[in-house]
Amino acid sequence: MLRKIKRATLVNGIKIYYLKNKELPIVSFAIGVETGSYFDPKGKEGLFYLTSLLIDKGSDNLSAFKIREFFDNLGAKFNIVSSKNLLVIKILCEERFFERIFDFLFNILSSPSFREEEIIKEKERVISEILQEEEDPDSLIAKKFYEVLYRSSPISHPLEGYIESLKNIERNDIVSFYKEKILKRKMYVAGTGSIDFEKFYKKIENTLGKLRGLKDEFPEFNFRDKPEKIILVLRKKINQVFLRLGHFSLYRRDKDYPKLILSNYILGGGAFASRLFNKIRNEMGYVYSVYSRFFPLDPFKGPLIYSFQTGKNNFKPALELLIEEIKKFKLKGPLKEEIEEAKGFFKGSIPRETETYPQITNMLLSALKYKLNPLFMWSTLDEIIKLKKRELSEFVKKFYDYENICGTVIVPEDYDLSFFKEFFFEHKILEKL
Amino acid sequence: MKIKFKIKKHILDNGLKIFLIPMKREIVSFYVIYKVGSRNESEGKRGISHLLEHMMFKGTEKLKPEEFSRIIQKMGGVDNAFTTEDFTLYYETVPSDAVYKVIEMEADRMQNIKFKEFESEKRVVIEERKERTENSPYGRFWENFSLISYSVHPYRYPIIGFEQDLLNIKKTDLIKWYNTYYSPDNAFIVVSGGLDENRVIKYMERTFGKVKKKKRVVSQNFFEPEQKGERKMILEEKGMLKILGISFQIIPFNHPDFLPLSVFSSIIGGTESSRLNRILVLDKNLSNEVSTFCEEKIDNGLFIFYSILNKNSNFDDVIDVFWKEVEKIKKQGIKETELNKVKNMFSSEFLYRLQSTSGRAYMVSHFELHGILQKLFTYLDEIEKLKVSDVVDVCKKYIKKERANYLMLC
Numbered sequence: 001m002l003r004k005i006k007r008a009t010l011v012n013g014i015k016i017y018y019l020k021n022k023e024l025p026i027v028s029f030a031i032g033v034e035t036g037s038y039f040d041p042k043g044k045e046g047l048f049y050l051t052s053l054l055i056d057k058g059s060d061n062l063s064a065f066k067i068r069e070f071f072d073n074l075g076a077k078f079n080i081v082s083s084k085n086l087l088v089i090k091i092l093c094e095e096r097f098f099e100r101i102f103d104f105l106f107n108i109l110s111s112p113s114f115r116e117e118e119i120i121k122e123k124e125r126v127i128s129e130i131l132q133e134e135e136d137p138d139s140l141i142a143k144k145f146y147e148v149l150y151r152s153s154p155i156s157h158p159l160e161g162y163i164e165s166l167k168n169i170e171r172n173d174i175v176s177f178y179k180e181k182i183l184k185r186k187m188y189v190a191g192t193g194s195i196d197f198e199k200f201y202k203k204i205e206n207t208l209g210k211l212r213g214l215k216d217e218f219p220e221f222n223f224r225d226k227p228e229k230i231i232l233v234l235r236k237k238i239n240q241v242f243l244r245l246g247h248f249s250l251y252r253r254d255k256d257y258p259k260l261i262l263s264n265y266i267l268g269g270g271a272f273a274s275r276l277f278n279k280i281r282n283e284m285g286y287v288y289s290v291y292s293r294f295f296p297l298d299p300f301k302g303p304l305i306y307s308f309q310t311g312k313n314n315f316k317p318a319l320e321l322l323i324e325e326i327k328k329f330k331l332k333g334p335l336k337e338e339i340e341e342a343k344g345f346f347k348g349s350i351p352r353e354t355e356t357y358p359q360i361t362n363m364l365l366s367a368l369k370y371k372l373n374p375l376f377m378w379s380t381l382d383e384i385i386k387l388k389k390r391e392l393s394e395f396v397k398k399f400y401d402y403e404n405i406c407g408t409v410i411v412p413e414d415y416d417l418s419f420f421k422e423f424f425f426e427h428k429i430l431e432k433l
Numbered sequence: 434m435k436i437k438f439k440i441k442k443h444i445l446d447n448g449l450k451i452f453l454i455p456m457k458r459e460i461v462s463f464y465v466i467y468k469v470g471s472r473n474e475s476e477g478k479r480g481i482s483h484l485l486e487h488m489m490f491k492g493t494e495k496l497k498p499e500e501f502s503r504i505i506q507k508m509g510g511v512d513n514a515f516t517t518e519d520f521t522l523y524y525e526t527v528p529s530d531a532v533y534k535v536i537e538m539e540a541d542r543m544q545n546i547k548f549k550e551f552e553s554e555k556r557v558v559i560e561e562r563k564e565r566t567e568n569s570p571y572g573r574f575w576e577n578f579s580l581i582s583y584s585v586h587p588y589r590y591p592i593i594g595f596e597q598d599l600l601n602i603k604k605t606d607l608i609k610w611y612n613t614y615y616s617p618d619n620a621f622i623v624v625s626g627g628l629d630e631n632r633v634i635k636y637m638e639r640t641f642g643k644v645k646k647k648k649r650v651v652s653q654n655f656f657e658p659e660q661k662g663e664r665k666m667i668l669e670e671k672g673m674l675k676i677l678g679i680s681f682q683i684i685p686f687n688h689p690d691f692l693p694l695s696v697f698s699s700i701i702g703g704t705e706s707s708r709l710n711r712i713l714v715l716d717k718n719l720s721n722e723v724s725t726f727c728e729e730k731i732d733n734g735l736f737i738f739y740s741i742l743n744k745n746s747n748f749d750d751v752i753d754v755f756w757k758e759v760e761k762i763k764k765q766g767i768k769e770t771e772l773n774k775v776k777n778m779f780s781s782e783f784l785y786r787l788q789s790t791s792g793r794a795y796m797v798s799h800f801e802l803h804g805i806l807q808k809l810f811t812y813l814d815e816i817e818k819l820k821v822s823d824v825v826d827v828c829k830k831y832i833k834k835e836r837a838n839y840l841m842l843c
Binding site for chain 1 (some may be wrong): 458460461498502503506507508509510511512526527528531550552553554555556557558559560561563564566567569570571598670672673674704705706710711715716718721734741742743744745753770773774777778779780781782784785787788789790798809
């Protein structure tokens with residue numbers, strides 16, 4: 001069934017990928033927009049996020065409440081997800097409501113009102129969100145890690161911006177950002193559902209097809225090849241240490257991406273089967289969660305993260321073990337049986353990851369975002385299966401760079417960091433960026 | 434909307450119930466549910482059910498520690514488990530042809546676990562507690578919220594237990610717990626996806642069928658005295674986060690009042706266009722986030738109002754809005770349009786859950802656990818039949834000031 005994906009391109013360049021699936025009377029679709037917090041002007045960080053939050057907070061003839069009520073009345077799931085490099089509008093609805101919902105959605109997108117009172121409210125909410133995240137070590141470390149890794153670049157700042165930068169944002173900033181950096185950015189639509197493709201296509205052509213002048217290039221920015229050797233230390237009222245280290249990863253379109261997927265699974269991405277999990281959690285009982293993880297962030301290089309939380313007394317041995325495992329992996333590469341086990345995992349993963357309507361929509365959206373074949377999951381799997389131990393080891397040696405890492409650590413207020421400073425003696429240990 | 438799918442039930446001689454849900458899929462979701470959770474625990478040993486869940490991955494006579502999950506992953510699947518107040522659930526989603534290996538391994542760990550690496554796993558659980566509860570404001574909130582919502586019922590204690598409990602639990606305690614509760618007649622299995630029903634049943638008989646019943650489980654009845662007055666707790670953390678919770682003890686999931694109470698919950702605060710969301714988030718901007726829900730429990734669960742306040746809001750204003758809306762519903766009722774909206778939402782949600790093998794397996798597990806599997810397919814009809822007065826009546830019956838518990842974290 002998945003091989004029957006329909007593709008089309010509207011005259012304004014909007015690409016559509018759609019798969020008909022009649023199992024249930026459901027339609028799922030997502031509109032992707034090539035924008036993100038990258039476009040936030042300096043001093044107005046958070047503009048993109050604030051704008052995205054305001055899209056459904058009122059249009060020319062509807063209040064924020066009426067918009068929410070419309071979707072709830074029809075039992076539809078509607079959400080807007082924003083990130084550093086993408087805006088996605090997602091819908092899951094019953095087939096019988098698809099046309100009404102698409103028309104309504106287009107109406108909202110065409111005329112958001114950005115009323116002053118809504119802007120004030122939304123700003124207050126974002127400020128509260130920022131303050132709340134300060135108290136949750138998990139959220140805080142995720143945010144701060146990006147600030148360190150992408151330091152001095154347009155994607156280093158948090159999506160929500162800063163309390164000070166939010167104060168600088170005015171209504172006209174939001175209105176022009178929306179016009180220029182959302183409505184005039186390249187878009188694509190991915191969907192799957194029980195309706196015919198022709199119906200899906202027509203609806204998009206008659207709505208989003210009217211948009212003109214869509215641009216897709218992200219402005220050039222010269223990112224460094226390696227992160228600055230910085231570790232940011234934050235002190236909080238906690239009784240564990242939270243650690244996040246990392247370096248740059250690969251572009252999604254990089255030919256080595258399948259090698260990254262396979263090798264990371266073995267090192268720290270493969271849940272119960274990974275080396276980090278087995279050594280640091282199972283054998284030593286130092287941590288509850290430990291992993292290595294990566295994300296595509298095209299058109300920028302995504303991050304590769306090594307992360308764990310541990311008790312104060314176990315931090316030193318857990319950190320030493322983490323670095324030792326990465327070193328060992330880099331020097332000796334993965335074992336043959338590890339490679340075979342990992343390949344087994346990926347062979348079975350596609351039916352699991354393409355089971356529900358939103359999962360298929362997400363797959364098609366990724367294909368559109370990263371300019372991949374809609375069946376990229378199968379071609380990536382083929383490449384993974386073909387990988388040999390020698391080429392994987394070469395990649396691992398080149399890629400996993402424990403010497404050029406940066407990171408963030410959150411420690412209890414009175415924690416003595418002298419061992420840590422010795423351990424990272426080549427790094428700048430900062431308590432503030 | 435009429436929805437029905439095939440469920441085949443089979444009971445083994447040792448009392449183990451099996452439910453098969455065939456679907457056109459290349460994968461299978463396999464759920465094993467043991468009817469034991471923190472609800473069954475006692476003083477000084479809180480967290481033992483959850484600790485046992487961890488130990489179930491630590492090997493048997495045939496398998497080394499963590500080998501269970503390695504094998505699942507090697508076959509292209511995923512697995513995990515979780516413990517609740519009422520039950521412990523182990524699940525795997527694997528390619529269809531791997532289901533036989535899953536059956537073999539689950540049957541093995543139902544009777545042969547060896548409790549290897551006990552001390553190091555206990556340390557892992559203590560770290561889990563610190564990470565999820567002690568170092569998270571949300572974790573601290575929920576732990577304390579349960580503590581004030583009940584006076585004696587075991588639902589008041591954390592599923593993970595307190596650190597002191599965990600240090601106190603010995604290997605012999607775990608063995609005893611395992612031998613008491615992990616018995617085939619205290620468990621059931623739900624399998625959904627692409628499966629050969631007859632072959633699966635035969636394989637189950639050859640594997641699970643050989644597991645002997647353990648010590649007979651005595652059904653426990655827990656008592657919670659009627660609440661005669663409100664309870665309040667303030668957790669002063671001097672941070673920037675303000676969370677408010679209001680709870681009321683209600684009824685078990687299988688009680689006839691549960692459905693109208695769920696509808697009431699959706700109308701007052703359970704959706705983004707609910708009354709409290711409109712007032713607190715959209716209009717007055719007192720809260721960043723509002724939700725209400727009914728806990729689906731074997732004994733009396735809670736109706737919960739939860740809100741993250743804006744930094745400048747105060748608790749009294751939000752509490753005031755909550756009670757004004759409750760009183761309004763008690764006096765003026767709800768609109769037909771509100772009721773229809775929620776009916777639509779419930780029926781769509783039901784449809785969305787049917788998409789996946791795990792969605793169907795979970796629905797069947799949930800209804801079976803509460804002894805009302807036969808109601809799974811009449812659930813939407815029952816919602817359809819609900820009248821405005823049914824919803825107002827349950828609001829009057831359960832949402833009373835003298836039964837309220839408040840937790841304010843600030």
